[in-house]
Amino acid sequence: xxxxxxxxxxxxxxxxxxxxxxxxxxxxxxxxxxxxxxxxxxxxxxxxxxxxxxxxxxxxxxxxxxxxxxxxxxxxxxxxxxxxxxxxxxxxxxxxxxxxxxxxxxxxxxxxxxxxxxxxxxxxxxxxxxxxxxxxxxxxxxxxxxxxxxxxxxxxxxxxxxxxxxxxxxxxxxxxxxxxxxxxxxxxxxxxxxxxxxxxxxxxxxx
Numbered sequence: 001x002x003x004x005x006x007x008x009x010x011x012x013x014x015x016x017x018x019x020x021x022x023x024x025x026x027x028x029x030x031x032x033x034x035x036x037x038x039x040x041x042x043x044x045x046x047x048x049x050x051x052x053x054x055x056x057x058x059x060x061x062x063x064x065x066x067x068x069x070x071x072x073x074x075x076x077x078x079x080x081x082x083x084x085x086x087x088x089x090x091x092x093x094x095x096x097x098x099x100x101x102x103x104x105x106x107x108x109x110x111x112x113x114x115x116x117x118x119x120x121x122x123x124x125x126x127x128x129x130x131x132x133x134x135x136x137x138x139x140x141x142x143x144x145x146x147x148x149x150x151x152x153x154x155x156x157x158x159x160x161x162x163x164x165x166x167x168x169x170x171x172x173x174x175x176x177x178x179x180x181x182x183x184x185x186x187x188x189x190x191x192x193x194x195x196x197x198x199x200x201x202x203x204x205x206x207x
Contacts, residue, residue: 002101003082003206004029005052006189008112008197014180014190024180025195027110029098029205030187034090035071035079048085050096053077053202078202099184102207106179111204112197116169121145126162172196 006029013023036049053076057065060075068075072093090096102108122128122145131142145164149157174195181190195203 001082001084001206002086003080003204004032004096004098004101005050005078005080006030006203006205007053008195008199008201008203009188010199011194022180022192023194025110025191025193027189027191027195027203027205028187029102029189031095031097033071033073033076034092034094034096035068035073035076036081037090037092038081045083046085047081047083048090049079049081051076051079080204082206097184098187098189099182102179102182102189102205104179104182106207107176108179108191109173109175109206110177110191110195111171111173111206112195112201114168114170114172114196115198117167119165120167121164122162125164125167128162 006027009026009028011023011025013021016022030052032050032052034048035051038045038047038049040046051068051071051073055075055077057075060068064075070092117124121143123130123143128143128145131138131144133142145162148161148163174193177195178192179189180192182188183190189205191205197203
């Protein structure tokens with residue numbers, strides 16, 4: 001599977017040839033450096049490990065520093081391994097740019113970490129409707145979850161019960177998003193629709 005690591009820039013909208021307004025996401029993809037090449041003979045499978053973004057040396061462990069020295073590059077912010085990469089002639093230290101992997105019209109998958117929203121109630125977290133009626137003795141119960149379990153039997157709350165808790169911050173993949181445009185001179189790619197994560201968040205674009 002081919003892919004690159006990128007950073008979400010933000011959202012915008014363009015007009016397609018039919019004059020329709022299309023929402024899309026701008027992603028800065030690459031350039032990514034090959035930090036390790038895994039082969040079927042040595043590792044049991046073929047893959048390319050790519051690095052993206054610059055990291056500070058003080059925030060990099062000694063083991064990671066030695067790993068990056070082999071590729072002749074400085075510490076990287078993120079490392080992702082892509083198995084069965086079609087560009088097999090790449091070696092350690094080579095740079096892969098966005099136009100080498102993607103082209104206009106491709107269907108891609110976007111992987112990112114959703115925005116963290118902290119501790120939320122059942123109305124925001126699960127879409128509960130709430131009481132919606134402040135009369136008939138209701139007092140501060142409009143957004144309450146209601147009954148969560150039985151009484152004497154089974155005398156416990158079942159696992160998986162939808163309740164309040166931390167929301168967001170999950171790894172999410174959005175599949176089959178179309179590439180609308182590519183700007184190789186700026187390492188930018190325009191993808192139709194929304195991609196999980198906040199502005200500046202790391203995303204993985206796979207094909």
